[in-house]
Amino acid sequence: MTTNSSPQLWLYDTTLRDGTQREGLSVSIEDKLRIARRLDQLGIPFIEGGWPGANPKDVQFFWQLQEDPLKQAEIVAFCSTRRPNSTAATEPMLQNILAAGTRWVTIFGKSWDLHVTTGLKTTLEENLAMIRDTIEYLRSQGRRIIYDAEHWFDGYKHNRDYALQTLEAAIASGAEWLVLCDTNGGTLPHEISQIVQDVVQVTGDWGLGTRKESSQSPIPQIGIHTHNDSEMAVANAIAAVMAGAKMVQGTINGYGERCGNANLCSLIPNLQLKAGYSCITEDQLTQLTEASRFVSEVVNLAPDEHAPFVGRSAFAHKGGIHVSAVERNPLTYEHIQPEQVGNRRRIVISEQSGLSNVLAKARSFGIELDQQKAEARKILQRLKDLESEGFQFEAAEASFVLLMHEALGDRQKFFEVKGFQVHCDLIEGKETSNALATVKVAVDGKNILEAAEGNGPVAALDAALRKALVNFYPQIATFDLTDYKVRILNGHTGTAAKTRVLVESGNGRQRWTTVGVSTNILAASYQAVVEGLEYGLLLHSQAEAAVKASS
Numbered sequence: 001m002t003t004n005s006s007p008q009l010w011l012y013d014t015t016l017r018d019g020t021q022r023e024g025l026s027v028s029i030e031d032k033l034r035i036a037r038r039l040d041q042l043g044i045p046f047i048e049g050g051w052p053g054a055n056p057k058d059v060q061f062f063w064q065l066q067e068d069p070l071k072q073a074e075i076v077a078f079c080s081t082r083r084p085n086s087t088a089a090t091e092p093m094l095q096n097i098l099a100a101g102t103r104w105v106t107i108f109g110k111s112w113d114l115h116v117t118t119g120l121k122t123t124l125e126e127n128l129a130m131i132r133d134t135i136e137y138l139r140s141q142g143r144r145i146i147y148d149a150e151h152w153f154d155g156y157k158h159n160r161d162y163a164l165q166t167l168e169a170a171i172a173s174g175a176e177w178l179v180l181c182d183t184n185g186g187t188l189p190h191e192i193s194q195i196v197q198d199v200v201q202v203t204g205d206w207g208l209g210t211r212k213e214s215s216q217s218p219i220p221q222i223g224i225h226t227h228n229d230s231e232m233a234v235a236n237a238i239a240a241v242m243a244g245a246k247m248v249q250g251t252i253n254g255y256g257e258r259c260g261n262a263n264l265c266s267l268i269p270n271l272q273l274k275a276g277y278s279c280i281t282e283d284q285l286t287q288l289t290e291a292s293r294f295v296s297e298v299v300n301l302a303p304d305e306h307a308p309f310v311g312r313s314a315f316a317h318k319g320g321i322h323v324s325a326v327e328r329n330p331l332t333y334e335h336i337q338p339e340q341v342g343n344r345r346r347i348v349i350s351e352q353s354g355l356s357n358v359l360a361k362a363r364s365f366g367i368e369l370d371q372q373k374a375e376a377r378k379i380l381q382r383l384k385d386l387e388s389e390g391f392q393f394e395a396a397e398a399s400f401v402l403l404m405h406e407a408l409g410d411r412q413k414f415f416e417v418k419g420f421q422v423h424c425d426l427i428e429g430k431e432t433s434n435a436l437a438t439v440k441v442a443v444d445g446k447n448i449l450e451a452a453e454g455n456g457p458v459a460a461l462d463a464a465l466r467k468a469l470v471n472f473y474p475q476i477a478t479f480d481l482t483d484y485k486v487r488i489l490n491g492h493t494g495t496a497a498k499t500r501v502l503v504e505s506g507n508g509r510q511r512w513t514t515v516g517v518s519t520n521i522l523a524a525s526y527q528a529v530v531e532g533l534e535y536g537l538l539l540h541s542q543a544e545a546a547v548k549a550s551s
Contacts, residue, residue: 006278009241009271012046012146012179012223012249013039013264015295016061017078019255020050024301031298032061039252040070042291043280044264046146046247048076048106053096062100076146077102081109081130084122088137098141105138107131108148108181109170111163112155124162128169135173146247147175148225153187156195164202171206171220177247178203178220182236185229185259189239196222196243223247226262228254233262238270241277252295253304265292265310269341282340289342309341318348327360358383365401367408379407389517390489390498396515398505398535399528405538414537415469416442417530422457422522435460443472458484458525465533475507479536481529482506483513486521503528507536 016032019025027035032049039047049065050058065075077100082091097105109131110116116127135145147170149155155163167178180199182192200222224240224247226233237248248271254263265288271277272285279285292310296303305312315338317326325332330345338344347360358380362369369376382403383393393400405411418440425434437460438451450468454460462481470476483504488497501516501524512535516527 006276008246009277009279010046010223010247011044011264011268011279012048012076012247013044013251014048014078014225014249014261015039015251015255017048017050018257018261019251021257022255022260023257025255025299027299029057029060029064032057033064034298035252035295036065036070036073036075038291038294040073041284042287043284044073046076046104047073048078049100049102051078052100053079053093059096059100062102066101074104075102076104076106078106078108081107081127081134082137084120084126084130088133091134094134094137097138098143103144104146105143106146106148106179107134107138107175108150109134109166110151110155111149111166111181112151113159113162115151115155128165131166131169132173135170135175139174145170145173145175146177146179146223147220148179148181150181151183152180153182153191153195154184157191164199167199167203168206171203176220177223179223179225179247179249180240180245181225182227182233183225185227185233187226187236188230188232189235192224192226192236192239193243196224196240196245200244221246223249225249227256228259228261228263231259233260234266234270237262237267238275241271241275253292253301253307255295255299255301263307266308269309269336273336273340285340286342309336310343312346313348314338315343316346316348361397361400362404365397365404367401367404375408379404382407390500391515391517392500393515395502396513398512399514399531401538402514402531402535412538412541414443414473414534417526418442418447420461420464420526422460424457437461437464439464439468441465441468443469457522458529461522461526462529465529469533473537473540475540476533476536478507479533480506480508481532482511484525489517499524501525501528503532505532505536507539510539512536512539 016035020027036047036049047070049061052058052062062077077097079093079097082088082094088094110120110127113124116122116124120127135147138145149166152163170178180196203220203222222245224237224245226236233254237250241248248267250262250264250267251260252264254260268279268288269285272279289310293303308314315334317333322333326334326345330337347364358376359369359371402411420437420439423436435454435457436451437454437457438449439461440447440449442448448468450464452460452463452467454463466476481503485502487500489500498517498519499521501521502513503525504511504513512532514528514531514535516524518524518527
């Protein structure tokens with residue numbers, strides 16, 4: 001836990017620039033604005049918005065933030081040093097930077113002599129002039145500068161003296177931050193620590209003597225920017241902080257080019273809860289899980305369920321001994337309280353479960369079971385019997401809740417399934433097929449027969465069921481089938497194989513998953529869809545009961 005005396009770290013988020021370089025990730029202007037405002041709410045001090053002028057999207061993004069600024073975060077424009085053998089004042093890309101209207105600008109320059117001579121095809125001295133000229137020009141225009149030393153660690157290891165000269169040029173020109181970048185992601189923590197310590201020492205020894213008299217900004221501090229190509233980005237960033245870095249750059253969920261960037265969702269809690277640094281407020285820290293999932297939703301990437309701290313499984317317990325211990329004292333198998341990062345403990349139900357799992361799981365859904373009574377053991381036995389048939393309840397908690405109510409004899413019968421038929425028309429040359437489903441259900445003893453079309457048999461079944469039930473349960477109109485997953489359980493049996501279907505449903509506020517298993521994929525799908533509707537109706541009835549009880 002941080003205190004008022006905790007050392008301050010400055011977080012710098014580059015999700016909107018470096019993160020969007022991830023393969024398969026694309027965002028609109030509206031997406032970028034939504035993410036920026038969510039990061040602002042999370043308390044991130046610096047948010048890198050992109051490279052103005054690199055594409056029309058980034059230009060419009062900065063314009064819109066000029067019209068409607070963020071609440072507390074500094075939005076930062078990103079750009080390279082000027083081109084070789086030109087001048088910063090005549091460089092068109094720097095005019096775009098100025099037009100973005102940000103107070104802070106991040107400029108990256110070459111640290112590795114290999115990149116200077118091979119990549120830029122210029123001289124080492126000209127590269128130093130590019131760094132000096134670019135920063136001096138932007139400073140003369142009233143901008144504050146964060147200097148990203150690209151390929152810093154590789155450059156340092158190949159030619160320490162020249163790498164340090166690039167930092168010296170940035171300092172002399174008025175940069176306030178020197179951010180050391182492990183651009184290729186190949187450095188190990190012990191190397192990061194040693195090199196950052198050296199840089200902190202050297203830049204401290206330089207003092208004010210290196211800086212021009214016109215520079216009014218304080219002596220620059222060190223930052224760290226790491227990539228994850230060796231699975232070391234988070235560890236390397238922490239090693240740099242321990243060695244004296246005061247700014248940490250990263251992205252939400254570790255998004256980024258190739259293997260990604262340092263994951264702020266892991267860095268922030270590690271640095272704040274474990275290392276005692278002050279990054280964001282405790283209240284903001286409790287928003288971390290929600291922010292992680294929000295960003296993954298906006299960029300349309302499935303969240304990593306096993307991500308540390310913010311993943312759905314980060315505090316999930318499956319083994320019976322583990323569950324029993326956690327019930328007595330969470331410290332036995334949890335390194336922090338999940339609520340500190342806005343997550344929650346989950347008890348996972350499977351054939352490996354003991355009675356303690358069933359009791360804990362039931363309790364999480366407001367069902368109190370007595371372990372001395374037969375119902376609890378009946379549920380456990382039923383669970384194991386069904387899993388031996390191919391059912392899986394780890395990801396289908398809604399089906400498990402219905403199973404518990406069935407065993408307890410209080411499962412509400414909203415409707416009764418009588419049967420269904422599906423007819424598909426395969427259209428030559430098209431990947432999809434039109435389907436017609438007919439369902440027969442009974443509500444309060446009244447039989448209803450309905451038919452509906454859909455783009456495929458499952459969509460048709462879902463539509464027919466809703467059509468049959470919506471007049472009796474209008475709330476069904478708010479339910480959506482949000483995901484559908486199929487797994488073949490015993491493929492060696494060919495077309496006779498058992499199929500497990502997971503169906504995720506939602507009502508705009510909550511999501512729940514149900515499971516069906518059968519040798520007939522349509523029967524398995526129908527079972528999962530039916531239970532999805534049933535569980536949604538159960539949630540609605542419970543909510544209504546709670547409202548009545550409170551009034």
